[in-house]
Amino acid sequence: MSKSYFEILRPGINSTFQDLGRFNQHHIGIPLSGVMDKRNYLIGNKLVGNSNNISAIEFAYQGPILKIKSAKVIAAITGNVTFQILRANSNIEKGKCYETFELNDGDQIDIISTNKSVYGYFFINGGFEAETYWESFSINTRAKLGPNEGAKFSANQKLFIKNKENKFQKKRIEYISSKIEFIRVLKGTNFNYFSEEGKNNFFTKEFVVSKLTDRMGMRIEGPKIENIVETNIRSEGLIKGVIQVPGDGNPIIMLSDYGTIGGYPKIAIVISADHDRLTQLVPGSKIKFKSVELKEAENLFKLYEIETNNILNQIR
Amino acid sequence: MIKNITNLGDAALYCDFGNKIDQETNLNVIKYFKNLKELKIEGITNITPSYNKLIISFDLSIANYENLKDKIINLKFQNKESQSTNSIKVPVCINEEFSLDIKRLCEKLKMEHDQIYNYFFDKEYYCYMTGFIAGMPFLGDTKENIRLNRLETPRVKVPKGSIGITEQFCNIYTYESPGGWNIIGNTPVKVFDQSNQENPTLINPGDKVTFYKISKKEYQNYNE
Numbered sequence: 001m002s003k004s005y006f007e008i009l010r011p012g013i014n015s016t017f018q019d020l021g022r023f024n025q026h027h028i029g030i031p032l033s034g035v036m037d038k039r040n041y042l043i044g045n046k047l048v049g050n051s052n053n054i055s056a057i058e059f060a061y062q063g064p065i066l067k068i069k070s071a072k073v074i075a076a077i078t079g080n081v082t083f084q085i086l087r088a089n090s091n092i093e094k095g096k097c098y099e100t101f102e103l104n105d106g107d108q109i110d111i112i113s114t115n116k117s118v119y120g121y122f123f124i125n126g127g128f129e130a131e132t133y134w135e136s137f138s139i140n141t142r143a144k145l146g147p148n149e150g151a152k153f154s155a156n157q158k159l160f161i162k163n164k165e166n167k168f169q170k171k172r173i174e175y176i177s178s179k180i181e182f183i184r185v186l187k188g189t190n191f192n193y194f195s196e197e198g199k200n201n202f203f204t205k206e207f208v209v210s211k212l213t214d215r216m217g218m219r220i221e222g223p224k225i226e227n228i229v230e231t232n233i234r235s236e237g238l239i240k241g242v243i244q245v246p247g248d249g250n251p252i253i254m255l256s257d258y259g260t261i262g263g264y265p266k267i268a269i270v271i272s273a274d275h276d277r278l279t280q281l282v283p284g285s286k287i288k289f290k291s292v293e294l295k296e297a298e299n300l301f302k303l304y305e306i307e308t309n310n311i312l313n314q315i316r
Numbered sequence: 317m318i319k320n321i322t323n324l325g326d327a328a329l330y331c332d333f334g335n336k337i338d339q340e341t342n343l344n345v346i347k348y349f350k351n352l353k354e355l356k357i358e359g360i361t362n363i364t365p366s367y368n369k370l371i372i373s374f375d376l377s378i379a380n381y382e383n384l385k386d387k388i389i390n391l392k393f394q395n396k397e398s399q400s401t402n403s404i405k406v407p408v409c410i411n412e413e414f415s416l417d418i419k420r421l422c423e424k425l426k427m428e429h430d431q432i433y434n435y436f437f438d439k440e441y442y443c444y445m446t447g448f449i450a451g452m453p454f455l456g457d458t459k460e461n462i463r464l465n466r467l468e469t470p471r472v473k474v475p476k477g478s479i480g481i482t483e484q485f486c487n488i489y490t491y492e493s494p495g496g497w498n499i500i501g502n503t504p505v506k507v508f509d510q511s512n513q514e515n516p517t518l519i520n521p522g523d524k525v526t527f528y529k530i531s532k533k534e535y536q537n538y539n540e
Contacts, residue, residue, distance in 0.1 A: 026364040026373075027349065028517045029447035029490075029508075133510055143450050144491065145510055186325050234337060235454070237364030237371035237447075239328050261366060261447040261454075269325030272376050294381060297326035301376050 004071030004161040008153055012064040012111065014215070015153045016139035017055040017130055017146070018121075025134050026260045030145060032240060033138035033256050036119045036215060036279035037079070039177070039308050044078040044123040046315045047100050047171050054127035055137035057159075060118050063111025064153065068103045071161050074168055075109070076100045079120030080177070083111040099172030117177075117280040129160035140257045142216050173314045180277045182290035186297055188243065188266035193229040198249075201225060202267060203289055207251070211283045216257040218278070220287060224249030225267060235263040241270035241278075255279055271297040273304040317344065318370075321388065323381045328373040329388060337367045337484075342444050345370050346522045351393045359384065365521055366445045367454075400522035403440075406488070406503050408479055408527045409535035414502035416478070417467070421498055424464055435459045436500065436527065441486065443523040449493050451508025453519040457484040470496030477502045479527070488519075504530075504538035 018041070021034025035041040035058055045052055057064070063083065076099065077083055083095035088106030095101070095109070103109065103124075114120045130137050130147040137147060144150030153159070191199070207222035231247035238244075242254045244264035253270060254262075256279075270278055271292060281287065292300070317333070324330040331348070333341050342365075349365040352372065359379030364371040374384055410418075410433060421432055441455040458481055466482045471494065474480070478489040480497025489495060490508040507518045519525055530538070 023361045024353075024363070026362040026371075027353075027446060027521065029450040029452055032362065134513060145450060150510070186323070189322065189324060189330055234367050234369075235445075235448070236366040236369040239325065239362070239371065239373050241325055259448045260364060261445065266324075271325065272327050294323055294326060298376070298380055301326060305377055 004073075004163055005069050005158040006066040006161065007069060008064055008155055008157045008159065009067055009108065010065040011153045011155050011157070012059045013062045014060040014141070015064050016058055016141065017128065017137045017148070018058040018139070019053045019055055019137045021138055021256070022134045022136040022145075026237060029260050030134065030143070031140065031256070031258050031260050033136065033140045033146070035121070036256055037121075037276045039276050039311070040078040040119070040121050042308060043098065043173070043175065043311060043315070044076050044121045046312050047076040047078075047098070047173075048074050048123045048125040049166060049169075050123065050125065050127060053136075055130050056127070057122040059111060059120055059122070060114070062113055063120060063122065065108060065110045066159070067108045068105060070105050071163050072102065072104050073161060073163065074100050074125040074166060075103050076123045077111070077120060078123070080115045080117045081111060081120040082113050082115060083109060085109050096172075098175050100168070100170055102168045116282065118282055119280060124161060125166050126162040129162050140215075142214075142257050171315055173311060175311055177277065177280070180274065182288050183278055184271045184274050184290050184292045184297070184300065185243065185268035186271060186294060187291060188268045190229075190233060190265035191267055193227050193265045194245070194267060195226040195228045198224075198226040198228075202251075203291055207287045207289075209281050209283050209285045209287060213283055214257075215255055216259070217255050218253040218281075220251050220253065225251060227265060229265075231265070232263050233265055235261045238262045239269075241272070241275060242266050243268045243270065253278070271300060273297070273300040318348070318388070321385050324371060326381070327376045328371055329381065329385060331370040331372065331388070333368045333370070335368065339442055341368045342442075343522065347393070349521070351391065352388075355391075357384075357387060364447070366447075400520065400524070402520070402523040404519055404523055404525050406505055406525060406527050407530040407534070407538065408501040408503050409530050409532055410501040411532050411535075414478070415500050417498040418500055420467075421462070421464060421500065425462060427461070432462055432500070433529070435462045436481070436486075437529060439526070441525045443519050443521055443525060444485075445521050446517055446519065449489075449491055450510070451490040451517045451519075452487055453507070453517075453525070455486045455519075455525055458486055464498055466496035467498065470494055474499060475502065477504065477507075479503060502535070504535050
């Protein structure tokens, strides 16, 4: 048993364990969960020498302050994140994302904020000790599922380290996630429930990301999308990226911790290639939707994958 | 049989079994669900049965809409059985503190308190699907004379264990959650348990469910 751990001096706003998610449990009401920004998760794991589906800490806006006890670990942070390392000898080092650093007994890492983005990730070589639920470390705080009794981290908690005792290697890449002009979508199964004006507004007007946005869903505000058929449908399955429009005409985009079943009409679905960038939009960001066809969406996903692999292949 | 397959986004199949909401349609959905689950087709990441739809989501780096649709259309089923033989009895306490909306029901349905409960308890229900929140069963059909719409303004917090009815359906809130169903009682039974990963849900699609009345005292002692 390893006795090495991180003590949480400040938990941050919404710090949880995440991985690639929980599969094949929709039929009992358990959503995929998992990281909001998959590419940043893959990059971080590769940097610290982990295989995938190892637990990482995901934080939103403000991350935790962690103090390491006894171990020596290789760590990395991905995203657009400001952080610093307070060494045991009182030296303060400014942190750099997308490169590995070492943490020794008594060091503290202070993850100050994410910049112009929502989520950031903290990785250590070997990951953290946690139980898996349906083969996943992901914590779903809305449904109280996963390790830590499905709760976000709190102050004074200990996060135990699965130490792999690997030799430290400096690894770094240059990566800045690209800005997007449009969120690209495919038309939804209830697209024709909406008025011509509503459909037109959806694709031509600007929407703003609301403060009522979390890991479960993103609410957006803009012109009302008028329904001319029926504001409720018979409840049916949901997936990440589905845009539902309830009776009030304000769209809701389902994100990783979505309810597995929903009864609002679906106007559109965000293409897989745009999920990462969508989830990083902070409240107040402006969104415009652009309609694409299925083939184009599939090709855009291939491009996204090639780009991801090119980045990962730079890490050696 | 599946009436129509379209795409739901770029990484899911949307299988429509027709407009009818009844056990026959739903048993068909469940038959597909069970068989697909057993076949473990590469790339499928989730299968979501509901009243009359089946959504099959997949990993776009492994599968795509056209090739998976072909596979689904040409499926040869091993297992023809879809009728579940499970029959579950769920205790319910209907004390005032738990039956949050019984007054509303009495008024709107113009029925006596006891009458409503007699109709509610005197029925075997069928589980159409499980979901929205983990383990929540969607059961039906309630007797026609106790059917009512949702609350005009949904509750921000429905207590865990609440039994709710709306339209021809009833359900059990496995967690405290927002909701708009008419609450008529509460069960002390654990309907979802994440520590039992093999069998976390008490009620699964296709199961039969009956409710029986317990006293406040029995409710309090139930988990001891």
